[in-house]
Amino acid sequence: MNAGHGNEAFVAFEHVQKSYDGETLVVKDLNLKIGQGEFLTMLGPSGSGKTTCLMMLAGFETATHGEIRLAGRPINNIPPHKRGIGMVFQNYALFPHMTVGENLAFPLEVRKMSKAEIEAKVKRALDMVQMGAFAGRRPAQLSGGQQQRIALARALVFDAELVLMDEPLGALDKQLREHMQFEIKHIHERLGVTVVYVTHDQGEALTMSDRIAVFNDGRIQQLAPPEDLYERPENGFVAQFIGENNTLEGTVETIGQGNCTVRLGDGSVIDALPVNVSRAGERTLLSIRPERAEFNLDRLPEGTHTVKAEVLEFIYMGDIFRIRLRIAGNENFVIKCRNAVGQRRLRPGEVIDVGWLPQDCRALEAA
Secondary structure (H helix, E strand, C coil), X not given: CCCCCCCCEEEEEEXXXXXXXXXXXXXEEEEEEEECCCEEEEECCCXXXXXXXXXXXXXXXXXXXXXXXXXXXXXXXXXXXXXXXXXXXXXXXXXXXXXXXXXXXXXHHHCCCCHHHHHHHHHHHHHHCCCHHHCCCCHHHCCHHHHHHHHHHHHHCCCCCEEEEECCCCCCCHHHHHHHHXXXXXXXXXXXXXXXXXXXXXXXXXXXXXXXXXXXXXXXXXEECHHHHHHCCCCHHHHHHCCCCEEEEEEEEEEECCEEEEEECCCCEEEEEECCCCCCCCEEEEEECCCCCECCHHHCCCCCCEEEEEEEEEEECCCEEEXXXXXXXXXXXXXXXXXXXXXXXXXXXCEEEEECCHHHCEEEECC
């Protein structure tokens, strides 16, 4: 799990471990390289180790073992304020007694910049987040979205080459959060700054990132661009955590180069892509995305294996229909289909044939 983005690693974690009590490792042998200008997201559930990794990079936590490097130099023993890293937190962390302009000027004053230089940088940073008219206001006079823009501007104001963001949009409502995702993404593209972003929101990660490191239990489960994570999950945890996913349990019957057959609990045999199964007789968990399963079988190649399914629910959602099925004992198998002209509506209790392309059905290790 140490592929970089580009040739040189701008940020590198080398065999990094972290324990708070001397016994339990919350980060286990992390090896990760982040390229200059990359937007990398650390994604995972609470307690997976992602925020601890961010805090070690920022200098607010110390690695128990291993080395963290920034632009080629070790930074384990460099205090946070000397690392030259911008930080954006969920709670904004703005000084309430200072105006917006004073909040942005503060990190520049600490760096002993001239008054003229400070004024120019503050103006540029505020314009960058479209908040140029708010320099004289205090944080309490701003909305949550405006405060988050100011927090972002403060992280960028001293030309930091690396900006760390810890759940920065978690306190915003859904519509504003989605708007800010694109704002941050566009600012990143414009400036070319390196961003390490922490979230538990997989939609946010898919929208914004060049690559995503999926964390669970202190380890990276998979490190890949968003499309690879969604389309080609390497294990059951990633398949379940990224997007919506159907699973079916079965036993590998035959296995060859790039294909295997799996027998389900109801006796059905289907084709699948062997991802991390290796022999006949092995138990497997099949992973199929809801939009990849079809009951309009004319859309599938002739000879595709299909399974019998009972319709349990047919839900109208405007642009799509969401259909819940019972397949081989699983009562939560979901298909999503487009609300197209002439699309037949299914009735609960109806038994239909369902199929999918073998490459869209991934045979993963059984949990």
